[in-house]
Amino acid sequence: MSTHTTEQGFNNVRKLITDICERMKISETCRIRLMECERELTVHFPVKMDDGRAEVFTGFRVVHNDSRGPSKGGIRYHPDVNLDEVRALAALMSLKTAVVNIPYGGAKGAVICNPKTMSESELERLTRRYASEIAIIMGPERDIPAPDVGTNPQIMAWIMDTYSMGKGYSVPAVVTGKPLEIGGSIGRFEATGRGCMVDALLAAKHLRIDPRKATIVVQGCGNVGAVTADLLAKEGCRVIAISDSKGGVYNPDGLNLGDVLNHKQQTGSVIGSRNTEKVTNAELLELKCDILVVAALERALVKANAPALKARIVLEGANAPTTPEADKILLDKGIFIVPDILANAGGVIVSYLEWVQGLQSFYWDETEVNDYLGRLMTDAFNQVLCISKEKRTDMRTAACMVAVQRLATAMATRGIFP
Numbered sequence: 374m375s376t377h378t379t380e381q382g383f384n385n386v387r388k389l390i391t392d393i394c395e396r397m398k399i400s401e402t403c404r405i406r407l408m409e410c411e412r413e414l415t416v417h418f419p420v421k422m423d424d425g426r427a428e429v430f431t432g433f434r435v436v437h438n439d440s441r442g443p444s445k446g447g448i449r450y451h452p453d454v455n456l457d458e459v460r461a462l463a464a465l466m467s468l469k470t471a472v473v474n475i476p477y478g479g480a481k482g483a484v485i486c487n488p489k490t491m492s493e494s495e496l497e498r499l500t501r502r503y504a505s506e507i508a509i510i511m512g513p514e515r516d517i518p519a520p521d522v523g524t525n526p527q528i529m530a531w532i533m534d535t536y537s538m539g540k541g542y543s544v545p546a547v548v549t550g551k552p553l554e555i556g557g558s559i560g561r562f563e564a565t566g567r568g569c570m571v572d573a574l575l576a577a578k579h580l581r582i583d584p585r586k587a588t589i590v591v592q593g594c595g596n597v598g599a600v601t602a603d604l605l606a607k608e609g610c611r612v613i614a615i616s617d618s619k620g621g622v623y624n625p626d627g628l629n630l631g632d633v634l635n636h637k638q639q640t641g642s643v644i645g646s647r648n649t650e651k652v653t654n655a656e657l658l659e660l661k662c663d664i665l666v667v668a669a670l671e672r673a674l675v676k677a678n679a680p681a682l683k684a685r686i687v688l689e690g691a692n693a694p695t696t697p698e699a700d701k702i703l704l705d706k707g708i709f710i711v712p713d714i715l716a717n718a719g720g721v722i723v724s725y726l727e728w729v730q731g732l733q734s735f736y737w738d739e740t741e742v743n744d745y746l747g748r749l750m751t752d753a754f755n756q757v758l759c760i761s762k763e764k765r766t767d768m769r770t771a772a773c774m775v776a777v778q779r780l781a782t783a784m785a786t787r788g789i790f791p
């Protein structure tokens with residue numbers, strides 16, 4: 374059982390959901406509804422490039438399920454993205470929003486493009502055209518995009534502006550992950566890392582590990598990894614290693630994260646920061662530690678490296694960092710895994726809070742946002758832990774059971790129209 378399915382696409386998510394439905398005796402009506410995405414839009418649209426040529430791009434917006442509320446999910450700009458991957462990611466969003474119990478369904482969008490090779494103005498024209506193409510299914514009560522790989526708050530601002538121009542008035546709640554100045558939420562930037570920190574402490578508590586004695590290793594020094602490391606260090610944990618795509622740094626006595634993050638900002642890499650020794654990315658994953666946070670890319674933990682892991686807890690900050698084969702190996706080794714749909718849900722939770730604030734035009738302070746985030750993460754973790762004990766299963770299976778049950782109940786309660 375695994376939520377780590379995107380590499381083989383939507384069929385793997387279908388299998389995951391089918392297995393859970395069988396195990397939980399969910400009705401066949403609900404199961405077959407979850408086997409398909411409710412709405413799929415493919416758009417081919419022209420964009421004027423800086424050199425005067427026009428190029429035709431392909432984009433998608435897929436809604437997997439909206440039984441529990443408007444659909445929610447990021448927009449990815451990547452040269453290799455395809456419809457099958459978008460379907461898989463949309464379905465995982467249905468599970469993620471259900472497991473943390475926020476009133477959303479799941480969706481995902483994408484444009485096949487390489488944002489790294491495009492100018493700012495080309496990206497703006499591409500975004501505005503894509504936003505107008507998907508506007509027929511987007512909306513604050515319908516489907517609400519957010520940033521994902523290759524997109525950022527500026528891109529959300531262009532989508533919000535384009536949608537608002539079509540309506541004739543400002544609609545901040547149509548996207549989340551916006552810049553603060555136009556209705557973004559305080560705490561959104563740190564939200565995923567903060568949620569990871571909350572779950573890491575809860576997992577440590579469950580295994581009776583004292584946070585002040587806990588050693589932490591973090592793979593990935595981006596938005597999720599750097600924030601998680603920083604917040605765990607502030608909680609008194611000892612972060613002994615962290616890496617980026619170029620390699621990692623290690624200090625068994627604990628890294629000075631301020632130094633490491635400054636060094637990364639100045640040089641583009643963590644390597645060479647003061648009082649650290651260099652480790653390779655492979656070595657980093659094998660370091661002995663209490664908590665290994667995987668917060669880089671998909672498929673970080675595979676059949677080949679899983680047997681060498683020495684962590685007691687693996688916390689999945691990234692989406693799909695563990696392959697199904699590696700998942701089984703880690704579980705057999707007795708490693709406690711906090712799965713992605715639970716561990717990295719802090720981002721979508723604060724997106725939800727941003728949407729609520731936008732709808733009521735009433736903005737909260739940082740303490741309110743962080744308290745709410747902490748509460749939802751804690752409730753979700755405890756519910757999943759409770760089910761995992763009751764059903765004698767791992768946290769990933771338990772998280773999927775909680776999510777599928779909520780989706781099935783919502784669908785059954787609403788019934789079928791007409």
Ligand code: NAD
Pocket residue numbers: 522565592593594595596597598616617618619620654668669670671690691692693717718720721
């Ligand atoms: P990011 O681009 O800010 O950071 C990724 C980091 O991983 C970078 O430091 C990069 O150098 C590093 N990296 C890449 N390859 C590596 C390797 N082989 N070994 C070690 N480090 C490597 O991205 P992010 O926003 O932090 O997202 C990380 C993961 O978390 C992704 O899987 C993303 O889908 C997932 N996620 C992010 C959010 C969010 O709110 N940002 C929410 C949910 C899930």
